[in-house]
Amino acid sequence: MNGKMKALVKHHRGFGARLQEVDIPQIKEDEVLIKVKATSICGTDVHIYTWDEWSQSRVHPPYVFGHEFSGEVVETGARVKEIKPGDLVSAETHIVCGTCQQCLTGQSHICKNTQIIGVDTQGCFAEYVALPAENIWKNPKDMPFDVASVQEPMGNAVHTVLAGDVAGKTVAVIGCGPIGIMAAGVAKAAGAARVIALDLNDYRLGLAAKMGADHLINSSKEDPLEVVDKLTGGNGVDVVCEMSGHPIAMNQGFKMVTNGGRVSILSLPVKPVEIDITNDVVFKGITVQGITGRLMFKTWQQVSNLLASGRVDVKPMITHHFPLEDFEKGFDLMIKGECGKVVLHP
CATH class of the missing domain: 3.90.180.10 (Medium-chain alcohol dehydrogenases, catalytic domain)
Incomplete structure (x- = not known):
């Protein structure tokens, strides 16, 4: 043409x-x-x-x-x-x-x-x-x-959430941009017992709630670590989906995850982030995953099926x-x- x-x-x-x-x-x-x-x-x-x-x-x-x-x-x-x-x-x-x-x-x-x-x-x-x-x-x-x-960004959410088991677990989604908002919906559809959404923006937290988030934390108004500690009875969350890329939020994610838990990182910090590897990774025995793109084409099939089923809207x-x-x-x-x-x- x-x-x-x-x-x-x-x-x-x-x-x-x-x-x-x-x-x-x-x-x-x-x-x-x-x-x-x-x-x-x-x-x-x-x-x-x-x-x-x-x-x-x-x-x-x-x-x-x-x-x-x-x-x-x-x-x-x-x-x-x-x-x-x-x-x-x-x-x-x-x-x-x-x-x-x-x-x-x-x-x-x-x-x-x-x-x-x-x-x-x-x-x-x-x-x-x-x-x-x-x-x-x-x-x-x-x-x-x-x-x-x-579907393409939803694939990012699906890949991040389903990079490990979430059924019956507590999942924290840090950063409620569009992919984080969709991640909340995907986690609920995949059987998460509780989804906690964290952001600084009340508008986007409200969208996360519409997608299925059970608890909303505005980190500019309350201490997210204290709130998560109360919500989980001091155990921490099983899975952290890091979507913010902000150094403070990322550190909070590593501190709120439970021993043996998972932190999956999709966000792209513009500068190096300092993490307490000794206390927040090694001694906790957690799994840390970098998430890029989608599994080709496994994730696309998952996205298509979730949409067709109505489990994620x-x-x-x-x-x-x-x-x-x-x-x-x-x-x-x-x-x-x-x-x-x-x-x-x-």
């Missing part, structure tokens, strides 16, 4: 982005072209938009960013067999090499040569996006486009819709924390 399209471009090495007209991407033999119907703003996109230290060292403007989306396939490459025009799809956003040690041993989610859509390659904040066919995930025809667009977490032209409104809400997930429509 030839022609021009509107796209949100990270146009310079500084704050903000710009809506521009760019060429519709041309697909290779193993790629598909997708008409984007809905694309949601991720915390990573906010890092890029605000031009923080991480983005300054990682991305190279000008380029189209964004990586969470759903849409309809409109064109396929000559070597593509399983995907057809008209298919409704989303995409695994990690493009992997398939040849490194990790890929060859079934661990492609930690491929040493991973490229992330909208970070290392052209993204989906646009009318069209071109992607490798092997990254495509087919969606049910009755799945709303906005729900379909948040992400609609309370999707709070705002804007046309792509109003992207500044969406990013402003994300920066201020006055939203759940913001969906843009090209």
Whole structure:
């Protein structure tokens, strides 16, 4: 397909982005072209938009960013067999090499040569996006486009929560951005006996409650360690899902987890974090996990099944819709924390 399209471009090495007209991407033999119907703003996109230290060292403007989306396939490459025009799809956003040690041993989610859509390659904040066919995930025809667009971040929540057993356990979700909010819902669906959500933002704590959190802790108003101690009878929580990336919150997570418990970390601190390894890790005998992306494609299957079953309903977490032209409104809400997930429509 030839022609021009509107796209949100990270146009310079500084704050903000710009809506521009760019060429519709041309697909290779193993790629598909997708008409984007809905694309949601991720915390990573906010890092890029605000031009923080991480983005300054990682991305190279000008380029189209964004990586969470759903849409309809409109064109396929000559070597593509399983995907057809008209298919409704989303995409695994990690493009992997398939040849490194990790890929060859079934661990492609930690491929040493991973490229992330909208970070290392052209993204989906646009009318069209071109992607490798092997990254495509087919969606049910009755799945709303906005729900379909948040499957990728929901996969982060599912991978973090289900990296170990949570059934009958107490789970603390630290950081109630959209992924943390979904993690609360996933933990309840997976049989957690109690889900404790922690954040500094009452609005987002309220969304976590709608998703299934049993106890809410605003860490700016009360001591989270004291509250958790009371809630657990002095035992601490069994599982910590760390989504905040804040050094103080991360330390609190390690201190509130019980001996033999698990701390799974999805957050991306912008600077090194100092942890008391001796007392909070070694002597406690805890398991610490770094969580990146989704298991390809095990997590996608789990996400799809949880949504189809109704065990997890992400609609309370999707709070705002804007046309792509109003992207500044969406990013402003994300920066201020006055939203759940913001969906843009090209």
